[in-house]
Amino acid sequence: MSEQDFIKKMIDLMDTEDVITMESSLDAIDEWDSLSIVAFLSLCANMAKTKVQTQEVRNAITVRDLYNLLTRS
Amino acid sequence: MIGTIADIGIDCLTATVSKTRMTVAERCAGLLTEKKAARLVKNTGFTHLSVAAPGICTSDFCVEAAERLFATTAKKEDIGGVIFISQTPDYPAPATSYIIQHRLGLSNDIMAFDISLGCSGFVYGVYVAASMLSNMQRKVLLLVGDNVKDFMPGDISGRAINGAAGAAAIIGHRKIKKEQNMLYNITSYGEKYGIIICPRGGARNPKITDEKGNFLAIQDNFGIMDGAEVMNFSAYETYGNVQSLFSHFGVNGNDLNYAFLHQANFAIVDALRERLGFTPEQAPFASDETGNTSSASIPVCMAEMKRRGKYTPPKKALLSGFGVGMSVASIVMDLSETIVLETGAL
Numbered sequence: 001m002s003e004q005d006f007i008k009k010m011i012d013l014m015d016t017e018d019v020i021t022m023e024s025s026l027d028a029i030d031e032w033d034s035l036s037i038v039a040f041l042s043l044c045a046n047m048a049k050t051k052v053q054t055q056e057v058r059n060a061i062t063v064r065d066l067y068n069l070l071t072r073s
Numbered sequence: 074m075i076g077t078i079a080d081i082g083i084d085c086l087t088a089t090v091s092k093t094r095m096t097v098a099e100r101c102a103g104l105l106t107e108k109k110a111a112r113l114v115k116n117t118g119f120t121h122l123s124v125a126a127p128g129i130c131t132s133d134f135c136v137e138a139a140e141r142l143f144a145t146t147a148k149k150e151d152i153g154g155v156i157f158i159s160q161t162p163d164y165p166a167p168a169t170s171y172i173i174q175h176r177l178g179l180s181n182d183i184m185a186f187d188i189s190l191g192c193s194g195f196v197y198g199v200y201v202a203a204s205m206l207s208n209m210q211r212k213v214l215l216l217v218g219d220n221v222k223d224f225m226p227g228d229i230s231g232r233a234i235n236g237a238a239g240a241a242a243i244i245g246h247r248k249i250k251k252e253q254n255m256l257y258n259i260t261s262y263g264e265k266y267g268i269i270i271c272p273r274g275g276a277r278n279p280k281i282t283d284e285k286g287n288f289l290a291i292q293d294n295f296g297i298m299d300g301a302e303v304m305n306f307s308a309y310e311t312y313g314n315v316q317s318l319f320s321h322f323g324v325n326g327n328d329l330n331y332a333f334l335h336q337a338n339f340a341i342v343d344a345l346r347e348r349l350g351f352t353p354e355q356a357p358f359a360s361d362e363t364g365n366t367s368s369a370s371i372p373v374c375m376a377e378m379k380r381r382g383k384y385t386p387p388k389k390a391l392l393s394g395f396g397v398g399m400s401v402a403s404i405v406m407d408l409s410e411t412i413v414l415e416t417g418a419l
Contacts, residue, residue, distance in 0.1 A: 015108075015111075015112050015115070031112070034230075034300055034301065035112055035113065035116050037300075037301050038116070038300050038301055038304045038340060039116060039340060041301055041304045041305055041308070042304055042308070042340050042341070042343070042344035045304070045305070045308035045309070045344050045348060046308075046344060046347050046348055051305070051309060052305075053305070054299070054301040054302050054304075054305055057301065058301075
């Protein structure tokens with residue numbers, strides 16, 4: 001998944017109206033909450049090559065950190 | 074644990090939910106913004122939740138469901154065992170199955186017991202009933218469900234997804250071909266017991282009270298669920314359980330008419346469905362008007378589909394329950410002869 005597609009996916013997943021970039025801080029996005037974490041894990045379960053642990057998602061600081069979790073091999 | 078059970082089937086089943094249905098916004102009034110409520114509905118798929126009237130217990134839903142089976146298709150004198158599977162019994166003691174035996178007017182010449190399980194409960198119950206029937210000539214009445222009433226004040230995590238329901242099924246002998254045998258896989262993950270837990274109120278830890286003995290409104294006095302861990306448990310342990318079952322017996326997912334997955338919420342059912350390679354038609358989500366009804370959710374899904382005119386009796390179906398324990402129970406079985414009555418309301 002390209003970075004651009006990932007950002008689109010995350011905006012849809014979080015249902016946010018904020019402007020999101022790869023460097024956006026997750027803390028600053030109101031909609032990055034438990035609902036979005038579950039939705040992101042769901043995305044990972046069906047797209048990531050390796051299992052993404054819940055703690056890894058909770059430790060993520062930027063949108064790029066999430067992208068790296070999803071796309072790591 | 075993988076195995077097969079021959080010559081046993083589900084004769085009939087149905088589910089009962091509350092007459093009272095609330096939207097998530099109504100159920101969580103004052104706790105959610107309009108936007109958050111909309112996001113919750115989009116993710117969970119629950120437009121409405123079944124909310125029991127004050128004084129109504131899980132067993133009341135189960136009795137209503139069982140009475141409808143006895144009024145239409147089953148005979149009380151055939152029952153040799155009653156199993157009640159729930160985490161919301163009428164009393165800490167005695168077991169609720171005895172109260173139900175009495176309320177239904179069933180014979181004293183019967184065995185009755187409760188099992189403490191949540192979302193894997195219905196599939197467990199089918200397995201336990203089927204195992205009992207190997208040396209019993211009568212039938213087993215299986216009752217499952219939950220009605221969680223106490224939520225942490227101000228906390229929406231349970232309130233926004235739990236629905237109250239009870240279901241009843243009758244398991245009996247049936248002469249079937251070998252290829253129609255029940256195929257089961259039951260797996261347990263005690264190391265993950267903290268993912269869904271009521272940490273206080275049992276023998277290990279009393280509820281925390283003030284000096285007058287009033288329960289304090291702190292999370293440990295109520296249920297705790299790590300939703301993110303539940304998602305991963307479903308996507309990996311439940312997936313693994315079903316995959317092992319399929320590969321052991323050479324089951325091809327495409328050959329299944331239905332995959333009834335525990336209706337935890339839409340996001341979980343959909344992620345698991347996609348991972349297992351089922352179409353949305355094969356693995357339906359039909360709990361949108363009831364919420365997550367714990368061990369009753371698979372019968373609720375079937376009864377709701379029946380009510381909506383969308384249920385076709387399946388020759389081969391997967392039933393997979395997963396949750397508190399943590400526990401997974403899956404069965405592949407023939408449900409073509411099983412009578413499903415549409416959802417009732419109490």
